[in-house]
Amino acid sequence: MRTFDLIRDAVLPEYRDRVAEYLVQYENVLLDKNNSDPQLNKDTANQLRGYLRGLNTTRVLGMAYWEELDRRVVDTWLAPAP
Numbered sequence: 001m002r003t004f005d006l007i008r009d010a011v012l013p014e015y016r017d018r019v020a021e022y023l024v025q026y027e028n029v030l031l032d033k034n035n036s037d038p039q040l041n042k043d044t045a046n047q048l049r050g051y052l053r054g055l056n057t058t059r060v061l062g063m064a065y066w067e068e069l070d071r072r073v074v075d076t077w078l079a080p081a082p
Contacts (some may be wrong), residue, residue: 003072004031010065011055019060022051030077045077 004027011019029035029044049070056066 003069003076006065006072007052007061007069010061010069012060015055015060019055026051041077045073048077049073 004023007023008016008020026044026048030041030048035041052061052066052069052073055061056063061069
């Protein structure tokens with residue numbers, strides 16, 4: 001399952017619509033095949049990690065979900081290329 005789909009599923013149902021609105025902004029940058037700016041991707045991925053951390057802190061997202069999602073963001077957009 002894609003990372004953004006996992007995030008949407010992990011959010012408590014009453015917050016999903018609002019979170020989905022914010023996720024679109026991150027999704028547009030990180031999944032844009034025409035984006036060739038590695039710094040923009042890195043900055044956006046780090047902002048997404050901060051957003052997920054905030055969702056965890058406010059209990060909109062559970063700790064177990066947060067750890068897995070944070071790992072996926074790091075592995076997908078922040079890990080050095082082999």
